[in-house]
Structure formats: C-alpha cells, structure tokens
Amino acid sequence: MIRLENVTKRYTTEVVALQDASFEVAKGEFVFLVGPSGSGKSTLLRLINRQERPEEGAVWVAGRNIVDMPSNRIPQLRRNIGNVFQDYKLLLNKTVFENIAFALEVIGKPKHVIEQQVPAVIDLVGLAGKEDRFPDQLSGGEQQRVSIARAFVNRPLILVADEPTGNLDPGTGEGIMRLLDRINGTGTTVVMATHDRRIVDAMRRRVIQLDRGVIVRDQARGVYQ
Amino acid sequence: MISRLRYLFRETGASIRRNPTLSVASVITAAVSLLIFGLTLIIQHGFDNLLAQWEGGVEMIVYVNAGAGEEQRLVIEEALGQQQNVTIEAWSYCDVSCSLADADRLFAGDPVTRGQLNELNIPTQYKVVPLDATQVEILRGLRDRYLELPNVYSVQLAEEQLDLISRLQGFVSTYTTGLWIALMVAASLLIWNTIRTAMFARRREIEVMKLVGATDWFIRVPFMLEGLLQGVAGGAVASIAMWFINGRWTAGVETFPANSGMTALVVVDGYEWRVSIIVIVFGAIIGTIGSGTAASKFLDV
Numbered sequence: 420m421i422r423l424e425n426v427t428k429r430y431t432t433e434v435v436a437l438q439d440a441s442f443e444v445a446k447g448e449f450v451f452l453v454g455p456s457g458s459g460k461s462t463l464l465r466l467i468n469r470q471e472r473p474e475e476g477a478v479w480v481a482g483r484n485i486v487d488m489p490s491n492r493i494p495q496l497r498r499n500i501g502n503v504f505q506d507y508k509l510l511l512n513k514t515v516f517e518n519i520a521f522a523l524e525v526i527g528k529p530k531h532v533i534e535q536q537v538p539a540v541i542d543l544v545g546l547a548g549k550e551d552r553f554p555d556q557l558s559g560g561e562q563q564r565v566s567i568a569r570a571f572v573n574r575p576l577i578l579v580a581d582e583p584t585g586n587l588d589p590g591t592g593e594g595i596m597r598l599l600d601r602i603n604g605t606g607t608t609v610v611m612a613t614h615d616r617r618i619v620d621a622m623r624r625r626v627i628q629l630d631r632g633v634i635v636r637d638q639a640r641g642v643y644q
Numbered sequence: 645m646i647s648r649l650r651y652l653f654r655e656t657g658a659s660i661r662r663n664p665t666l667s668v669a670s671v672i673t674a675a676v677s678l679l680i681f682g683l684t685l686i687i688q689h690g691f692d693n694l695l696a697q698w699e700g701g702v703e704m705i706v707y708v709n710a711g712a713g714e715e716q717r718l719v720i721e722e723a724l725g726q727q728q729n730v731t732i733e734a735w736s737y738c739d740v741s742c743s744l745a746d747a748d749r750l751f752a753g754d755p756v757t758r759g760q761l762n763e764l765n766i767p768t769q770y771k772v773v774p775l776d777a778t779q780v781e782i783l784r785g786l787r788d789r790y791l792e793l794p795n796v797y798s799v800q801l802a803e804e805q806l807d808l809i810s811r812l813q814g815f816v817s818t819y820t821t822g823l824w825i826a827l828m829v830a831a832s833l834l835i836w837n838t839i840r841t842a843m844f845a846r847r848r849e850i851e852v853m854k855l856v857g858a859t860d861w862f863i864r865v866p867f868m869l870e871g872l873l874q875g876v877a878g879g880a881v882a883s884i885a886m887w888f889i890n891g892r893w894t895a896g897v898e899t900f901p902a903n904s905g906m907t908a909l910v911v912v913d914g915y916e917w918r919v920s921i922i923v924i925v926f927g928a929i930i931g932t933i934g935s936g937t938a939a940s941k942f943l944d945v
Contacts, residue, residue, distance in 0.1 A: 494859045497854070497857035508852055508855075521853075522852075
C-alpha cells in the first residue's frame with residue numbers, strides 16, 4: 420500500500436528531515452512511527468499525502484509513485500488518504516455534522532450520499548446525538564473523534580494520524596486508539612506518528628523508529644523502547 | 645451538480661459577509677472607474693455626433709434648398725462632376741432621409757429645433773471628399789463658386805468647425821482614457837487584495853479542503869465568483885450613476901442656445917444601453933481577473 424525507496428528530504432542543506440528512508444507498509448497494516456521531536460515522523464506523513472516532495476527517492480502509494488505526480492492528480496490521491504491531526508483542524512463555525520459533511524461536499528458528493536454516510540460515521544465514532552454541536556461545545560476527545568470521522572467518512576485506503584492523542588489525557592487517548600483500531604479492522608491501513616509510549620506498548624503493532632531522519636528500527640509487534 | 649452549485653453560492657455569500665468593509669470598498673472603486681469609463685464612451689459618442697456629417701473624409705458640404713427637384717440638382721451635380729479628379733476625389737448625395745438622420749444626431753440635445761425639421765423643409769446635402777484636404781484655398785474657391793449656383797442653400801467647410809472639435813475630442817479622449825485605465829487597474833488590485841484577505845481569513849478551511857482532496861478549481865471558484873460579483877455590482881452602480889449624469893447633462897444642453905454648437909454633444913439614441921452593458925461586462929472582467937489571479941496565487945495559504 421505504501422512503499423518508500425531511499426527517500427531523502429532536506430529543508431535546507433543543513434536540515435535533513437529524512438535520510439535514505441526505505442520501508443513498505445502492506446494493505447490493512449497498523450504502523451506506529453516513533454521517535455523524538457524533529458526525528459522526521461511528521462515529514463514522513465507529509466510525504467505520504469504529497470504535502471511534501473523528497474529530494475531523492477520514490478514514494479509509492481496504492482501502486483503509484485507520487486513524487487512526480489502532476490498537481491492535478493493530487494486531489495484524487497488525497498481522497499484515498501484520511502488525515503488526523505493533533506490539533507484536530509476542525510472548522511469552528513461548522514457543527515459536527517457540517518465538519519464531517521464538508522469533506523464529502525468539497526469532493527462533489529451529492530446530498531443523498533452525504534446524508535447517508537455522515538450519520539453512519541458519526542455512529543461509528545460514538546458521537547450520535549451530538550451532530551448539531553459546534554467544536555467548542557465538545558471535549559478534546561470528542562473533537563478528535565470528529566476529526567477521525569471526517570478523515571474516514573470517504574472510506575480512504577490509508578489513514579495517517581499525526582500525534583492524534585498528543586493533546587488528550589490517557590483515558591481519552593485510549594478511546595481514540597480503540598477507534599483507530601476499529602477503523603484498521605475495516606481494512607484501512609493506518610500510519611500513526613506518536614510519542615505515547617503507553618499506547619505503543621499496549622497495542623503491540625509494527626513500530627518504525629526514527630532518529631534524526633534515519634530509520635533506526637523497524638519491528639513487527641514492537642514496543643516504544 | 646446542484647449540490648456543487650449550492651456549495652458555490654453558500655461559500656461565496658459567506659465570504660462576502662465575512663469581509664463586508666473590503667467588499668464595499670472594492671465595489672465603490674470598481675464603480676468609480678467604470679463610471680469614468682462609461683462617461684468616456686458617452687462623451688466620445690457625443691463628439692461622434694458632432695462630427696457625424698464629416699465622416700469618411702468629407703471636407704465640404706453643399707446644402708440644397710428643400711424641395712429642389714432632380715433637374716435642379718443636376719446643375720449642382722454637373723458642377724461637382726466638372727471637378728471630379730481635378731480637385732474632388734468623390735462626392736455623394738445625402739437625400740432627405742439621410743439628412744434627417746444627420747439632424748437626429750446633430751440636434752440630439754435640441755429637440756425643439758429638431759422638431760421643426762421635416763421631410764418638406766430639411767435641406768439635402770452633397771458631401772464632398774477633396775483630392776487634397778490640405779489645399780484649403782482651393783476648397784474655399786469651390787465654396788464661393790457653389791454658393792452662386794441656384795438652389796444652393798449654403799456651403800460649409802470642415803475646417804470651420806472640424807479642427808476645434810477634433811482637438812477637443814483628442815484632449816478629452818486622451819485624459820479620460822488614461823484615467824479610467826488607471827482606475828480600472830486600481831479596482832482590479834483592490835478586488836485582488838479583498839480576495840487575498842478573504843482567503844487568508846479562510847486559510848484553515850482551505851487547508852482542510854486540500855487535504856481531503858478538493859481540486860484547486862473547486863477551492864478557487866467561490867473566490868472568483870466573489871470577485872466577479874463585486875465587479876458586476878460596481879458596473880451596475882456605475883451604470884445607474886452614468887444614466888443619472890447623462891440625464892442631467894441632456895436636460896442642461898436643452899437649455900443652451902441652438903447656435904451654441906453643443907446640441908449634438910448628448911446621447912439620447914439608446915447608446916446608453918449599450919454602454920451600460922459594456923460597463924457591466926468590463927466590471928465582470930476586472931473582478932474576475934483580480935480575484936482569479938489572487939485565488940491562484942494565494943491558494944497555498
């Protein structure tokens with residue numbers, strides 16, 4: 420599903436975010452990216468959804484090398500990748516329903532599809548009954564659930580999550596992880612960057628560890644270390 | 645398709661509501677520039693009315709008494725024919741209906757005088773194109789000779805009125821054109837800036853839209869529509885102002901003396917409608933250009 424081949428990403432000649440990174444993620448896998456701040460986790464996620472381009476190497480997503488993908492094809496790529504962020508990136512002037520529907524609306528889905536898919540995903544993330552609330556009327560965990568619902572409503576092949584539990588207390592973070600695990604159970608590949616040792620150790624999924632832009636460990640059913 | 649249109653209009657409306665001060669400023673600037681543009685066209689048309697008789701290189705007009713018969717006109721045509729290829733390149737006869745059409749434009753601002761002219765009393769005209777328009781003395785000699793012909797009401801030379809009007813037209817045209825071009829650029833830049841501000845205010849939405857796979861065009865179009873609407877609104881305001889100013893000017897000219905030479909300097913022949921459409925279309929164009937360039941340039945907010 421995702422393959423990186425000798426990928427190097429530099430922001431300046433001195434700042435190397437990723438150095439000769441190579442790995443492959445199979446369809447339906449759940450992968451943790453771990454490492455200290457500045458180790459290149461977020462850059463790696465940004466390379467997968469083509470927010471960044473590497474200086475060297477190839478990034479394959481769903482069978483296509485996206486490094487030289489023409490800009491008019493990128494929206495199509497991104498419709499297959501859901502994004503979850505630490506700061507949720509919700510639109511504060513829209514309700515829960517509208518925030519989730521927005522993701523379908525801007526890719527041109529008709530109203531009847533939106534009316535069918537949005538309530539289903541609201542149920543999935545456990546926010547039934549809160550459709551009409553605005554983000555500032557929700558807890559942090561609930562806001563992250565909305566963010567996950569928005570990322571998943573279009574049933575993407577891949578879901579990338581950048582520190583999704585970073586702003587949440589441990590209990591709420593566990594709830595979010597259960598949700599991501601459930602989404603992974605539907606066949607969606609999940610790649611998640613995290614600092615949260617407890618979660619990684621509890622889940623025992625594949626762990627790719629980065630240190631100063633270099634992959635130093637790639638372990639199936641790994642722990643944080 | 646319907647959901648896309650609904651989205652388009654909803655987002656455009658939301659964007660305008662979010663930034664009303666800048667939107668109003670853009671509309672006013674567009675309106676002022678388009679008003680000057682429209683008035684330039686109207687003034688040009690007024691001058692064209694003044695010079696209508698002299699189109700096509702005509703330098704001399706021989707007016708024939710109303711009611712002069714074909715045989716009587718043959719005398720004049722024979723005199724003109726004698727000069728064909730000597731001093732005259734060409735001449736043409738402007739019959740009653742042609743002369744009435746000229747009068748419509750010449751006395752556009754003097755309905756009383758125009759009302760007194762009809763098929764029975766309007767002098768018809770021979771319009772003369774000389775071989776060399778710079779030979780003024782030759783033309784003056786011809787005028788003196790033709791004045792002595794029977795049934796010639798009067799003879800007018802272009803040099804007597806054309807020169808001053810042409811210079812005035814050139815002056816007005818140069819400065820008003822420069823002004824409206826400068827103001828249109830200003831209006832377009834202000835719309836550009838309005839759209840840039842609107843995009844900055846909505847940068848979070850744009851970021852989300854891009855991440856969930858919205859195409860650049862899908863993101864861009866509501867902003868372009870916003871700019872287009874501002875341009876069209878500016879054009880509509882300019883049209884209303886132009887009609888008001890033209891109406892006041894026309895009413896004023898009607899009070900001028902008939903021999904003031906200004907009676908043709910009005911536009912009452914429906915040309916204002918064409919100018920209104922042109923002004924609104926130009927408004928749409930500057931709005932679209934301003935917003936389109938901003939929406940393309942600042943999409944990566």
